[in-house]
Amino acid sequence: MANTKTDEKLQKIAKDLLESGEVSLVIGYAKGSNPQRMRPLFITKPEEADKLSFNHHAVQDLAVFLKKPEVKKFGKIGIVVKGCDEKAVNALIQEYQLSRENIKIIGVECNGVIRQNLADKGETGVSESTVYDKCLICEEHTPVLYDFLVESEEPKLNLSGSVKPYAKIEELESMSADEKNAFWAKEFDKCIKCYACRQACPLCYCSRCIVEKNMPQWIDTNSEETGNAQWNLIRAYHLSGRCIGCGECERACPVNIPLMLINEKMARDINNMFGYKSGLDINAKPVFGVFSESDFNDFIK
Amino acid sequence: MEDKDVKKEEHGAPKISGDNSNDPRIIAFVCNWCTYSGADLAGTSRMKYSDNVRVIKLPCTGRIDPLFIVEAFKKGAKGVLVSGCHPGDCHYTSGNYHSRRKYATFRDLLGYLGVDLDRVEFSWVSASEGNKWVSIINEFTDKIKSLPGKSTDIFTKK
Numbered sequence: 001m002a003n004t005k006t007d008e009k010l011q012k013i014a015k016d017l018l019e020s021g022e023v024s025l026v027i028g029y030a031k032g033s034n035p036q037r038m039r040p041l042f043i044t045k046p047e048e049a050d051k052l053s054f055n056h057h058a059v060q061d062l063a064v065f066l067k068k069p070e071v072k073k074f075g076k077i078g079i080v081v082k083g084c085d086e087k088a089v090n091a092l093i094q095e096y097q098l099s100r101e102n103i104k105i106i107g108v109e110c111n112g113v114i115r116q117n118l119a120d121k122g123e124t125g126v127s128e129s130t131v132y133d134k135c136l137i138c139e140e141h142t143p144v145l146y147d148f149l150v151e152s153e154e155p156k157l158n159l160s161g162s163v164k165p166y167a168k169i170e171e172l173e174s175m176s177a178d179e180k181n182a183f184w185a186k187e188f189d190k191c192i193k194c195y196a197c198r199q200a201c202p203l204c205y206c207s208r209c210i211v212e213k214n215m216p217q218w219i220d221t222n223s224e225e226t227g228n229a230q231w232n233l234i235r236a237y238h239l240s241g242r243c244i245g246c247g248e249c250e251r252a253c254p255v256n257i258p259l260m261l262i263n264e265k266m267a268r269d270i271n272n273m274f275g276y277k278s279g280l281d282i283n284a285k286p287v288f289g290v291f292s293e294s295d296f297n298d299f300i301k
Numbered sequence: 302m303e304d305k306d307v308k309k310e311e312h313g314a315p316k317i318s319g320d321n322s323n324d325p326r327i328i329a330f331v332c333n334w335c336t337y338s339g340a341d342l343a344g345t346s347r348m349k350y351s352d353n354v355r356v357i358k359l360p361c362t363g364r365i366d367p368l369f370i371v372e373a374f375k376k377g378a379k380g381v382l383v384s385g386c387h388p389g390d391c392h393y394t395s396g397n398y399h400s401r402r403k404y405a406t407f408r409d410l411l412g413y414l415g416v417d418l419d420r421v422e423f424s425w426v427s428a429s430e431g432n433k434w435v436s437i438i439n440e441f442t443d444k445i446k447s448l449p450g451k452s453t454d455i456f457t458k459k
Contacts, residue, residue, distance in 0.1 A: 173413070177418070181455060218371075229456055233371065233414055233455070237367055240406045262413070265413055266406070266410060266413075269406070287402070291398035293388060293389075295398065295401050299405065301423065301424040
């Protein structure tokens with residue numbers, strides 16, 4: 001398949017970076033064996049740079065690899081990121097998991113990525129009804145922080161407002177406790193405790209997750225109602241105020257639990273309560289690292 | 302507390318009984334410096350309050366991980382109270398401010414996932430507020446008792 005201008009720009013940036021020795025690894029996307037899918041690509045040699053590519057099928061958040069020890073050992077790394085993925089890089093820098101000096105951010109302007117289930121059926125057009133909900137509420141089509149920017153040649157995403165992103169959240173908010181409980185009990189009942197949500201998450205970087213700590217065993221490891229609810233609740237809590245909304249957990253979930261309904265709801269409420277959005281500023285303190293004397297106090301007697 | 306209330310599980314950990322809606326078990330996680338002293342004051346002043354509550358003392362509200370709340374519900378508690386020093390009074394300067402952010406978020410999440418928010422309560426009780434402790438416990442117990450017998454939560458088996 002022919003290279004687009006975007007591909008050429010990406011390849012040139014990666015090649016220069018590797019040739020000059022500024023980075024020893026570039027993480028990016030390559031075309032998959034199926035044209036409707038993109039796969040992650042790791043390159044260490046300048047001559048491999050011509051495999052790099054980017055288009056609206058580049059769904060995966062590559063920032064997830066930055067937490068892996070086998071990637072960290074490369075030292076200086078270049079990474080191709082969309083606006084949403086870039087926020088994960090920022091959050092990692094904010095939480096001292098990554099040093100700004102060690103990363104070269106190759107930002108690409110993104111006008112939305114196509115839902116993979118639709119892409120697999122042959123969908124190739126970016127429109128309101130074909131992209132992920134996260135793209136509809138995206139405010140960072142151009143990454144907020146980058147060392148290199150590759151502009152998009154594709155048309156902007158047109159929003160008519162006919163598709164309401166995360167509409168289920170308002171619906172759930174208006175339900176009674178019993179109805180909400182019934183909804184989530186049914187969803188969590190499907191969970192098989194594979195922890196794919198955790199593995200796909202760029203911000204779940206603890207080398208030992210709470211679910212693996214068994215002295216005491218905080219979270220039941222059985223995959224039935226009780227353990228499932230605890231796991232999903234605690235994971236959502238640990239991501240509150242940190243989740244950057246890339247949606248990888250939901251995409252990775254083999255049983256389709258709508259995890260983004262929880263993450264997005266918490267992101268909204270954190271913003272309402274504390275005026276904080278995750279991943280926008282590498283110099284901001286994480287929301288639970290600071291406090292204000294005038295914080296939300298209404299619920300305390 | 303009478304001995305019959307504590308049933309020993311096989312591995313020896315006490316099981317919280319209180320399935321009976323007339324005798325619901327309430328777990329209170331309190332900080333060492335303010336609320337525990339407040340509760341102590343209530344006791345030494347011979348004030349009476351509901352015996353449904355079981356007090357667990359920790360150094361600071363900042364030490365009370367939301368996992369503790371989950372654990373209490375999991376073990377069968379009908380209500381959980383978290384109580385610490387008033388804002389500005391924390392023995393460790395800012396533990397309660399940090400925890401206030403955490404609880405605001407965690408409470409919100411619990412509510413969204415379908416836990417009846419009448420079952421979790423947060424309060425600031427200082428070492429001199431024995432009266433406030435008594436009224437909070439009594440009111441909370443009454444509230445828990447008034448909940449429908451099979452109140453929902455996602456932590457226990459249906």
